[in-house]
Every structure is written in structure tokens, then in C-alpha cells.
Amino acid sequence: MIKLAIVSPCYNEELVLKESAERLTELLSRLADNQKITHDSFVLYVNDGSKDRTWEIISELHQANPFICGLNLAHNVGHQNAIMAGMMTARNLADAVVTIDADLQDDLQAIEKMVDLHAEGNEVVYGVKINREADSWKKKTSAEMYYKLLNFMGAKTVYNHADFRFLSKRVLDSLAEYPERNLYLRGMIPLIGFKSATVDDVLSPRLAGESKYTLSKMVRLASDGITSFSTRPIEMILYVGIFMLFIAICMFFYVIGSIICNHYTAGWASLMMSLWFIGAVVTLAIGIVGTYIGKVYIEVKHRPLYIISDKLLNE
Ligand code: UDP
Numbered sequence: 077m078i079k080l081a082i083v084s085p086c087y088n089e090e091l092v093l094k095e096s097a098e099r100l101t102e103l104l105s106r107l108a109d110n111q112k113i114t115h116d117s118f119v120l121y122v123n124d125g126s127k128d129r130t131w132e133i134i135s136e137l138h139q140a141n142p143f144i145c146g147l148n149l150a151h152n153v154g155h156q157n158a159i160m161a162g163m164m165t166a167r168n169l170a171d172a173v174v175t176i177d178a179d180l181q182d183d184l185q186a187i188e189k190m191v192d193l194h195a196e197g198n199e200v201v202y203g204v205k206i207n208r209e210a211d212s213w214k215k216k217t218s219a220e221m222y223y224k225l226l227n228f229m230g231a232k233t234v235y236n237h238a239d240f241r242f243l244s245k246r247v248l249d250s251l252a253e254y255p256e257r258n259l260y261l262r263g264m265i266p267l268i269g270f271k272s273a274t275v276d277d278v279l280s281p282r283l284a285g286e287s288k289y290t291l292s293k294m295v296r297l298a299s300d301g302i303t304s305f306s307t308r309p310i311e312m313i314l315y316v317g318i319f320m321l322f323i324a325i326c327m328f329f330y331v332i333g334s335i336i337c338n339h340y341t342a343g344w345a346s347l348m349m350s351l352w353f354i355g356a357v358v359t360l361a362i363g364i365v366g367t368y369i370g371k372v373y374i375e376v377k378h379r380p381l382y383i384i385s386d387k388l389l390n391e
């Protein structure tokens with residue numbers, strides 16, 4: 077039996093908290109009664125600098141219900157950082173965490189399956205959205221296109237998985253070794269490794285209120301996803317430079333050819349050649365400098381070189 081912490085970030089969620097707490101308490105006590113988790117498992121609501129009564133409600137819930145705990149952040153730090161704050165706090169208090177949005181759009185049934193899959197030896201269990209009908213058409217298409225782009229850029233992510241996942245204490249301890257600032261948990265967890273599984277996550281509409289993910293927050297997250305895991309955009313500059321150099325060489329032969337055939341306009345040849353050649357040199361130079369910056373970027377991240385999963389030593 078494990079002690080489970082359900083970490084749930086909340087930003088201006090006063091409309092959903094009571095219902096959310098009720099459902100999560102119900103789930104925790106059922107799982108505890110079925111001997112899957114301990115009776116001191118808990119929900120950890122992380123108040124991400126809300127401007128409404130979110131924290132007051134969490135405090136009231138905590139007074140009345142031993143399953144409910146809270147963490148109050150001093151200001152709004154965003155979804156990813158709020159989840160991280162919750163996970164790093166819970167890691168010293170529980171054996172495993174499940175992160176789930178406070179609006180409970182994700183499938184609560186899946187949490188039991190996550191606990192079962194953990195009992196079978198999985199350290200990470202990803203909730204994978206199988207039904208995005210609760211999301212708008214715009215959100216659905218943009219999300220799917222984005223996952224494809226991320227894959228192309230070389231970031232290892234689980235398709236259609238957001239931040240609904242189960243992590244064991246071992247994974248949380250390994251995650252703590254990643255000191256980076258621009259968090260993109262969907263990319264970091266697969267990077268850590270360990271045995272993992274997925275469960276289906278049937279999405280429902282938000283309990284109440286509106287999406288707290290403004291367009292600018294979404295764009296920032298999307299850009300973090302690419303730039304925190306891939307230096308491919310820089311590599312692409314180098315390829316463009318090489319391509320331009322190739323055109324400059326073709327231009328050179330074309331110009332020589334036209335001079336031989338006496339079929340050219342004065343001034344045109346030298347202009348075209350220098351144009352492509354200078355363009356290629358500048359682009360290549362940016363690409364080369366970029367490659368070094370890419371390396372510096374990877375160095376400053378200070379990610380661990382490896383995470384040990386098991387040891388068989390005669391100590
Ligand atoms: N959230 C947060 N900080 C923010 C924005 C959102 O903690 O700055 C939380 C929010 O309360 C919710 C979760 O992140 O629990 C996901 O947000 P939301 O449901 O609004 O996003 P959507 O499901 O529309 O993508």
C-alpha cells in the first residue's frame with residue numbers, strides 16, 4: 077500500500093474547488109477502503125497566486141476535511157511551476173503523486189488504474205486523452221498539430237498526454253535533480269526514463285468557470301516545449317546556409333556559362349553571385365555561432381547525465 081498525494085494546481089478556481097474536493101475525497105476514501113492506498117493519503121491543492129477566494133476555500137476545506145491539504149504560493153507562477161511546487165512538497169510526505177487539474181476535466185477512474193499499474197512495477201503512468209470532444213475544435217486541432225511539431229523537433233513526449241500523471245517517489249527524487257527554470261514537464265518526465273505505462277483519460281467539460289490558460293500562457297508553454305528540448309531550430313539555420321551556398325555555387329557556374337556563350341548583361345552576373353554568396357556566408361556564420369550557443373544552453377541546464385534505475389553490486 078502506498079501513501080498517495082493528489083497534487084492539483086488552482087488559479088482562480090473558487091467555482092470548482094468544493095465539488096473538486098468532494099470528488100477527490102470520495103475517490104481517496106474508496107481507494108483506502110479497498111486497501112490500495114493508505115488512509116493518510118491526501119489532496120494537495122496548490123494555490124497559484126489566485127486573485128479570488130481560492131485560498132480561503134482551501135483553508136476552510138482543510139479545517140473540515142483531513143484529506144485536504146493546501147500550499148499557498150506568494151504569487152502567480154504558472155501551471156507548470158505550481159505543479160512542481162506541489163510535487164516537490166509532496167515528495168517528502170508521500171510515496172507517490174498524481175497530478176491533476178483542479179477543474180477535474182480528467183478521468184478520475186483512471187487514478188485507480190494508475191495505482192494498479194504502479195503495483196505492477198510502473199514508476200510513471202501517463203494519462204492519455206482519448207477523447208478531446210470536451211475541448212473546443214480550435215484547442216483540439218492546435219494541440220494535435222503541436223504534438224506533431226514537437227516530435228519533429230526531437231523532443232520525446234507522449235502523444236496527447238498533458239499533465240495528468242502518476243509519479244512514484246523515485247521519479248520525483250530524480251526530477252528534483254533537474255535544476256532548469258523553463259519547465260515543460262511533459263518533456264522532462266519521459267527524459268528521466270523508468271518503466272512507464274499509459275491509461276486512457278476520457279476528457280469531460282470543465283466543472284465550472286472558464287479556462288485559465290490564456291492564449292499568451294498557451295503560446296509561452298508551447299514555445300518552452302520546443303526551446304527547452306530542442307536545438308533543432310538552430311541546426312535549421314545551418315542547413316539554410318548550406319543550401320544558400322549551394323545556390324551561390326550554381327550561380328557561379330551559370331555565370332561562367334553565360335560568359336562563355338557571350339550571353340549576359342553587364343553587372344548582373346557579379347551582383348547575383350555576390351548576393352547569394354554574402355547571404356550564404358552570413359547565414360552560415362549565424363548557424364555556426366548558434367551551434368555553440370546551443371551547446372552552452374545545454375550545459376547551463378545542468379541536467380543529470382544519467383539516472384540509475386537499478387544496481388547489482390557486491391557492496
Ligand atoms: N493554472 C495554474 N496557474 C495558471 C493557470 C492555470 O495553476 O497560471 C491551473 C488551473 O487552475 C487548472 C490547471 O492549471 O487547475 C489547468 O488550467 P485550465 O483548466 O484553465 O486549462 P485548460 O484545461 O483549459 O487547458
Ligand code: MG
Pocket residue numbers: 177179181282287
Ligand atoms: Mg482544464
